[in-house]
Amino acid sequence: xxxxxxxxxxxxxxxxxxxxxxxxxxxxxxxxxxxxxxxxxxxxxxxxxxxxxxxxxxxxxxxxxxxxxxxxxxxxxxxxxxxxxxxxxxxxxxxxxxxxxxxxxxxxxxxxxxxxxxxxxxxxxxxxxxxxxxxxxxxxxxxxxxxxxxxxxxxxxxxxxxxxxxxxxxxxxxxxxxxxxxxxxxxxxxxxxxxxxxxxxxxxxxxxxxxxxxxxxxxxxxxxxxxxxxxxxxxxxxxxxxxxxxxxxxxxxxxxxxxxxxxxxxxxxxxxxxxxxxxxxxxxxxxxxxxxxxxxxxxxxxxxxxxxxxxxxxxxxxxxxxxxxxxxxxxxx
Numbered sequence: 634x635x636x637x638x639x640x641x642x643x644x645x646x647x648x649x650x651x652x653x654x655x656x657x658x659x660x661x662x663x664x665x666x667x668x669x670x671x672x673x674x675x676x677x678x679x680x681x682x683x684x685x686x687x688x689x690x691x692x693x694x695x696x697x698x699x700x701x702x703x704x705x706x707x708x709x710x711x712x713x714x715x716x717x718x719x720x721x722x723x724x725x726x727x728x729x730x731x732x733x734x735x736x737x738x739x740x741x742x743x744x745x746x747x748x749x750x751x752x753x754x755x756x757x758x759x760x761x762x763x764x765x766x767x768x769x770x771x772x773x774x775x776x777x778x779x780x781x782x783x784x785x786x787x788x789x790x791x792x793x794x795x796x797x798x799x800x801x802x803x804x805x806x807x808x809x810x811x812x813x814x815x816x817x818x819x820x821x822x823x824x825x826x827x828x829x830x831x832x833x834x835x836x837x838x839x840x841x842x843x844x845x846x847x848x849x850x851x852x853x854x855x856x857x858x859x860x861x862x863x864x865x866x867x868x869x870x871x872x873x874x875x876x877x878x879x880x881x882x883x884x885x886x887x888x889x890x891x892x893x894x895x896x897x898x899x900x901x902x903x904x905x906x907x908x909x910x911x912x913x914x915x916x917x918x919x920x921x922x923x924x925x926x927x928x929x930x931x932x933x934x935x936x937x938x939x940x941x942x943x944x945x946x947x948x949x950x951x952x953x954x955x956x957x958x959x960x961x962x963x964x965x966x
Contacts, residue, residue, distance in 0.1 A: 636933050637662045638672040638687050640729050645687070648731055649676065652717040652724045655683065655733075667943070668866070669925050669936055675736065682736035683715075692730050692866075695775040697722040699842060700865045706765050710758045712737065712853075712863045737863070739855035747854070749892040755852070755860055756880075756896025763841040763873050778840065778871035780830035782913055784920030788823060791923035804937045808926050808944060815948055819919060822957060826912040833909055843875040844868060874906035878914070882907060882960050884951060908964055911957035918947050 642660050649655040659677035666673060670690065676683040700713035701722060714722040715733045723732045747755075767775075782788075795809040812819065844851070845867035853861040869875065880893045881902060894900075922944040925932055932940070948954050 636664065636672075636935060638689065638729060640687060640727060644726055645674070645685070645731070648724060648726050649685075649733070652719075652721075652731075653715065653733055654718060660685075669929065669932060669940070671866075676733075682738070684734040684736050686732045686734070688730045688732065689728060690730065691725070692723055692732065693776075694722070695771070696866050696868055697732065698771065699775060699868045700862075702768070702771060703762060703765060703842070708758070708762055708765065710860050710862055711762070711865075712861050734863075737853040737855055737861050739853050739861070742849040742852035742854055742860075745854065747849075747889075749888060751854070751858070751860065752889050752892040753896035756893040756898075758860060758862070758896075759847070759876060759880075759893075760897045762844070763876070765842055767840075767842060767870060772870060775842075776869045778838075778869060778875065780833045780909065782826060782830070782916050782920075784916050787920040787924050787928075788819075788916055791920070791927055792819075794927055802937075804934075804941050805926055808923070808941055811945060812923070818948065818954060822912055822915045822919075822954065825957075825961060826909065826916050829905060829909040829912065833906060836903075836905075838872040838903075838906070840870045841873050842868065843871045843873070845871070845875055847876050847879050872903065872906050873900070874903055875910055877902060878907050878910040882911070882956065882963070884956070904960075904963060908957070908960040911953070911960040915947065915953050915957050918944070918953060922947075 646657050646660055649657050655676070655678055657676045657678055659675075661675045661677075663673045663675055671686055671688045674685040674687065676685050697714050700711045701716075703711045704713045712734055715735065716722055717724055723730045725731070791812070795812045798809070800806040800809060844862065844865060846864060847862070851862065851864045853863055855861060877897075881890055885893075922940045925940045926937055926944075946952055
């Protein structure tokens with residue numbers, strides 16, 4: 634979220650004191666991230682720093698419980714919510730959920746060059762996560778892969794809107810024009826996602842805990858060079874390829890892929906599943922930005938323009954559409 638949530642600083646600071654017994658002396662909104670429903674803050678007390686996420690609506694409990702569960706099971710590189718005084722992983726204030734984390738003193742992996750050793754360590758961490766047994770209670774609440782995209786209905790709805798309506802809002806009309814100009818590519822991606830998904834439904838997989846958004850922007854490197862995995866808002870129980878798609882066929886140099894896989898350890902990668910998830914990523918982005926611009930009336934002009942720019946970037950060289958087509962080409966040899 635690029636603009637502050639509609640929640641006063643006083644209410645935020647009162648909630649921090651009431652539910653976490655934290656007396657903040659400084660609260661700073663951070664205009665970062667690509668989630669239109671969440672805003673983040675830097676919270677400073679006399680002795681500590683915290684990272685506060687404020688999310689509109691009620692968060693899915695599994696997104697909070699999974700990182701907490703992984704830490705309890707030895708994955709100390711996972712950043713989990715700090716429980717409230719009553720043991721809850723979030724608290725509600727007005728229409729928002731407040732989720733508190735320890736502040737990581739460091740840098741996003743997106744902004745630095747990781748060494749091969751760090752990529753190898755990252756692979757080892759991912760293997761530990763994937764090897765963590767899934768408890769019965771968690772498997773009952775965590776979303777599980779069906780190979781049917783959750784964005785199908787949104788993409789269908791947006792597809793209908795851009796074909797049948799003219800918009801007074803200039804950004805909405807710009808996206809409608811751009812969508813229609815790229816209709817053939819969008820249809821191709823959507824059709825291949827459905828086709829490959831149907832094929833994968835006929836196969837058997839070992840399902841594991843997947844972060845599902847494990848790109849470098851969700852990795853923090855602290856001052857001691859330790860890796861921290863943040864933002865578990867997309868977590869799903871799925872084949873390991875749901876995460877591995879970020880490391881193979883993702884534009885990384887061969888030595889980086891080799892280092893990561895060395896850390897991950899011996900495994901057989903299902904090419905069809907990798908290709909499915911490349912197309913799934915395309916459809917997710919189409920649905921996400923389409924929903925923001927056409928179906929979200931609360932989005933500011935700044936957020937709309939940002940979403941429009943990001944939507945256009947999907948079709949640029951080296952971005953997700955090209956990556957999906959390249960992965961698909963590998964299927965045919």
